[in-house]
Amino acid sequence: MKVILLQSVQNVGQKGDIKDVKPGFAQNKLIPQKLAAPISDSQAQLAIASKKSRKKTTDKDIDAIRAALKQLQFIVQRDCNEQGTLYSAVDIQDVQNVINQAHIAISVASMKPKHIKTIGEHTVEFILGHNIRLTVPVVVKQKK
DSSP states (O other): OEEEESSOBTTTBOTTOEEEOOHHHIIIIITTTTSEEEOOHHHHHHHHHHHHHHHHHHHHHHHHHHHHHHHSOEEEEEOBOTTSEEEEEEOHHHHHHHHHHTTOOOOEEEEESSOEEESEEEEEEEEEGGGEEEEEEEEEEEOO
């Protein structure tokens, strides 16, 4: 029985996937719990075509976001001691604030290293939404 998944289901597939599952599994679990809906062959072909076009649009959006972030300068100011050690580390929230000030609508999922604790230029890898990985320089300056 062909179904389209309305939510991601572990060991079955992701939301929007069209799967061929056993009729009992579909009728007893997926459909009653609103995890999936039955779909005909013609509907499946339409859904596959729309999913491909959405993926192309998403890829273009990701490339535009990546280009905008590479042009952005990540400069954060913090108080520090004489040795250049920060009193409060630079973390994901500080990076997110820089992105928000540039009016770029994407969230930072994680950052490596997780915290920057010294003054200077650091190379940081961001993992953004949609599995975008981006390595950029982050400059930490002393607050005056």
